[in-house]
Amino acid sequence: MRILILGGTAFLSREIARQAVAAGHHVTCLARGVSGEPPPGAEWARADRSAGPAAYSGAAGTWDAVIEVARDPAPARDALAALAPKAGHWTFVSSCSAYADNSVPGAAEDAGLLLALAPGTPSTPGNYGESKVAIEQATLDATRGRAHLCRAGLVSGPGDPTDRYGYWPARFDRKQGPVLVPDIGHQPTQVIDVRDLAAWILRAAEQGTTGPLNANGDQVAFAELTSACGELSTADTPATVIAGEEWLVAQGVNHWSGPDSLPLWLPPHHEGFMARSNQAAKAAGMVLRPWQETLADTLGDERVRGLDRSRKAGLQPATEYGLVKLLQGREA
Incomplete structure (x- = not known):
């Protein structure tokens, strides 16, 4: 597969890139490089996403899969506008922080979400969940049924x-x-172990999994x-x-x-x-160590x-x- 990772230099996104290269995929990482460099074997499209739509000029051609880890809706929307028409499958790494109610054990993907962050509102740590919801909505609008919304829980390892x-x-x-x-x-x-989450994101992209799924341990x-x-x-x-x-x-x-x-x-x-329930993702192929x-x-x-x-x-x-x-x- 020809895979574009919007990131690829830090923790989860770098682990995704590492595993994708090891699996034999053609991997490109679009990133500034402030957090480090992509893993060996991945191509590096140096870009600053704060530059707007022009930041994606180095990601020419079509992609079998695009993987997005953004928390700020502004660059996420720019990426969707530039790349979604050329992507066969889109993964947005969202968060279980997108849910409005954290008080009910066992809640699944049909639980209610926070209100999306309004366009033009700065994304901050305090509105992290609302920012993720805004990106989810923009992703669904732009990809027309080709997106996996990976709602990750606490990631470690x-x-x-x-x-x-x-x-x-x-x-x-x-x-x-x-x-x-x-x-x-x-x-x-x-x-959830970062290695298991990365493996699940790649597997979901390979098999064309779509819709929201909780990726929890x-x-x-x-x-x-x-x-x-x-x-x-x-x-x-x-x-x-x-x-x-x-x-x-x-x-x-x-x-x-x-x-x-x-x-x-x-x-x-x-x-x-x-x-939170992780049963739907497990049924779709997520494997946990x-x-x-x-x-x-x-x-x-x-x-x-x-x-x-x-x-x-x-x-x-x-x-x-x-x-x-x-x-x-x-x-x-």
């Missing part, structure tokens, strides 16, 4: 730049005292995940200190991501955020990158130490 999953195996592997964990042991986590209870992190640790089995959710909020600890957060801990009314393999490979990657490195998500060691001491003194 080796190379994850967000730290939202890798924080936990890395923290348990550090020899730095008790591990502070939120009291959410029964709650589900749901992560299987559900794993938070307590099962952290127990496995402890078992993988090369340190002596780390002690854990369990903190109630209300207490953590009162101490200023953040949910989910960002500085001084506890990753995978969700805010109220998000009981379904990491418990055992979650334990993803966890072990993530820890291996964390060790290479540095367990003590600065992170985008998780508690700073000093913050965690202070919280543990405060909680232990409160319970004494």
Whole structure:
């Protein structure tokens, strides 16, 4: 297949390009290169998508498949205008953040969506879901039944730049005292390995899959995940200190991501955020590796990158130490 990837230099899009080259496809990556270079074997069409429709002049000819990972509707619309008439199949990597209601476990692709971001409104992290909905709608309008809307859940695995999953195996592997964990042991986590997501996106393009499909991992209870992190640790089995959710909020600890957060801990009314149905995608051919393999490979990657490195998500060691001491003194 002749495949054009709008990106191809960072995390998911680079993994898609790598796997596509390995499968023998003719791969072109259209990207600036700020995040790196495409993998060996892929052609590189250097372009800055902020330049508007002219950015796609280097993507001449027809394409068996185009894969789009944008989060800003403006360049996504430009790409559709320039390339959709020449594409046999179009994949838009959307997000489960496009759904309006995160409170219902087991929700499938027929769940309601957020309102699309209005044209001309700047795309920001705060309207990420609305931006994805706007691109979904533009994609459906431009491709006329030839598009796969891949609604990805939390993506992780080796190379994850967000730290939202890798924080936990890395923290348990550090020899730095008790591990502070939120009291959410029964709650589900749901992560898809970047390698499995890339493989699914390519398979869907090869077989011409269309329509919206949730690309999520299987559900794993938070307590099962952290127990496995402890078992993988090369340190002596780390002690854990369990903190109630209300207490953590009162101490200023953040949910989910960002500085001084506890990753995978969700805010109220998000009981379904990491418990969405992935059955339709599985039925269409999505294959998931055992979650334990993803966890072990993530820890291996964390060790290479540095367990003590600065992170985008998780508690700073000093913050965690202070919280543990405060909680232990409160319970004494």
